[in-house]
Amino acid sequence: MMEGLLFLGFVAVISEAAPVELYSRDKVLRLKPENEQHLQFLRNVSLPEQVDFWKPACAELVTTNGTVDIRVPADWVAKLQSELEKIALKYEVLTEDLQILIENQFDQRSTRDIHYNYEAYHSWNEIESWTARIAEENPDLVSRMEIGKTYEGRSIYLLWVGNRTGAEKPAIFMDCGIHAREWISPAFCQWFVKEVVESYNSIPLITTLFNQLDFLVVPVINVDGYIYSWTKNRLWRKTRSKNPGSGCVGTDPNRNFDAKWCTLGSSSDPCSEIYCGPHVESEKEVIAVADFIRNHSSIIKAYLTIHSYSQLLLYPYSYDNSLPFHHKELDDLAWNAVEKLRSLYDTKYTYGPGASTIYIASGGSDDWAYDLGIKYSFTFELRDTGQYGFLLPESQIKPTCEETMLAVYHITHYVLDHLY
Numbered sequence: 308m309m310e311g312l313l314f315l316g317f318v319a320v321i322s323e324a325a326p327v328e329l330y331s332r333d334k335v336l337r338l339k340p341e342n343e344q345h346l347q348f349l350r351n352v353s354l355p356e357q358v359d360f361w362k363p364a365c366a367e368l369v370t371t372n373g374t375v376d377i378r379v380p381a382d383w384v385a386k387l388q389s390e391l392e393k394i395a396l397k398y399e400v401l402t403e404d405l406q407i408l409i410e411n412q413f414d415q416r417s418t419r420d421i422h423y424n425y426e427a428y429h430s431w432n433e434i435e436s437w438t439a440r441i442a443e444e445n446p447d448l449v450s451r452m453e454i455g456k457t458y459e460g461r462s463i464y465l466l467w468v469g470n471r472t473g474a475e476k477p478a479i480f481m482d483c484g485i486h487a488r489e490w491i492s493p494a495f496c497q498w499f500v501k502e503v504v505e506s507y508n509s510i511p512l513i514t515t516l517f518n519q520l521d522f523l524v525v526p527v528i529n530v531d532g533y534i535y536s537w538t539k540n541r542l543w544r545k546t547r548s549k550n551p552g553s554g555c556v557g558t559d560p561n562r563n564f565d566a567k568w569c570t571l572g573s574s575s576d577p578c579s580e581i582y583c584g585p586h587v588e589s590e591k592e593v594i595a596v597a598d599f600i601r602n603h604s605s606i607i608k609a610y611l612t613i614h615s616y617s618q619l620l621l622y623p624y625s626y627d628n629s630l631p632f633h634h635k636e637l638d639d640l641a642w643n644a645v646e647k648l649r650s651l652y653d654t655k656y657t658y659g660p661g662a663s664t665i666y667i668a669s670g671g672s673d674d675w676a677y678d679l680g681i682k683y684s685f686t687f688e689l690r691d692t693g694q695y696g697f698l699l700p701e702s703q704i705k706p707t708c709e710e711t712m713l714a715v716y717h718i719t720h721y722v723l724d725h726l727y
């Protein structure tokens with residue numbers, strides 16, 4: 308049976324081709340707006356419709372204190388470059404040909420070994436069968452449950468990881484794959500579960516840890532979007548729900564939570580990358596996660612949500628500039644966590660409240676979880692800082708996951724020492 312499963316997995320892998328050529332000769336530019344005129348330009352019609360914002364995800368979120376990464380369609384590059392020069396808006400070219408970068412990522416996918424390969428990105432089929440297998444192979448430590456279905460009817464799984472002591476234990480909730488194109492995120496959730504399972508049996512410290520708490524891990528929330536990013540458009544972000552009366556598809560799940568929903572830093576335009584949806588929790592994927600957390604809020608002591616890219620560790624609030632009641636404690640904890648992370652490969656993270664560290668954006672899961680009463684609520688933005696962006700090469704999966712583990716373990720130990 309096992310052999311059969313693995314073989315099927317293999318067949319599925321080799322039949323996966325790179326998505327259609329949407330991005331031939333498109334460039335990714337990093338802009339450095341320095342004044343109001345620059346911001347005006349970026350928010351303005353002088354940008355072609357098809358330009359998309361990588362970081363931040365939308366023109367409305369651009370500020371003067373940061374940089375902006377945008378994708379520019381091939382036939383617009385020359386025109387845009389001359390306009391940028393006219394107003395002296397400085398930029399650098401991050402990517403010369405986006406399609407080549409995308410195709411390289413598909414071509415260079417490492418070959419599977421007989422065991423599961425944690426240093427490769429995996430399709431949803433592979434991840435789904437992995438969730439079944441890891442639970443099957445570790446019946447004492449991992450159980451899989453379905454917490455809901457996606458818009459297109461697929462299962463959203465949660466892995467309940469922890470030694471069954473019989474007693475009710477505090478838990479840390481972690482989700483990955485809210486945004487479809489951030490592939491390193493599901494890869495981290497898989498790495499995390501693997502690491503925990505392996506070290507449970509070999510490292511006494513970890514054994515003790517798992518007698519005291521559980522991890523609740525959702526490897527991919529936005530399954531429909533994730534599949535779409537594998538098959539149709541590598542840079543898809545949102546869900547795949549249809550918007551009545553609009554040709555544009557999808558809602559940004561991280562603008563759809565009940566946290567000052569659809570106010571600042573989100574859009575009511577279904578065509579926007581940061582569309583908040585028709586109402587709070589309109590997305591089945593968001594309901595699934597929010598319902599699960601509400602139903603287990605007495606045991607969930609920390610909420611971690613994994614995104615990419617930018618190398619940030621964010622705590623509330625993002626919905627406005629106010630600071631959470633526990634901001635001093637969260638700030639210290641974040642500082643220590645990024646120090647641990649940096650100790651391995653010297654990867655530098657910035658940390659702080661979302662609004663002042665990245666941008667104001669309402670309707671996010673971290674703010675919602677915090678306001679529900681989960682004190683330790685963090686958003687991770689994993690590697691890199693823009694060289695590859697969402698197209699982080701597979702060769703960076705291992706170091707990224709290893710260093711991130713240190714931060715997550717640090718938070719875990721802290722939470723255990725500060726139960727509330």
Ligand code: 0X9
Pocket residue numbers: 364486489561614615616621625626661665667668669670671672673674686688
């Ligand atoms: O904008 C987001 O949703 C996150 N960045 S990403 O590039 N991965 O899309 C940041 C989320 C920070 N938290 C909130 N805005 N609540």
Ligand code: ZN
Pocket residue numbers: 585586589
């Ligand atoms: Zn609805």
Ligand code: ZN
Pocket residue numbers: 485486489614615
């Ligand atoms: Zn994201």
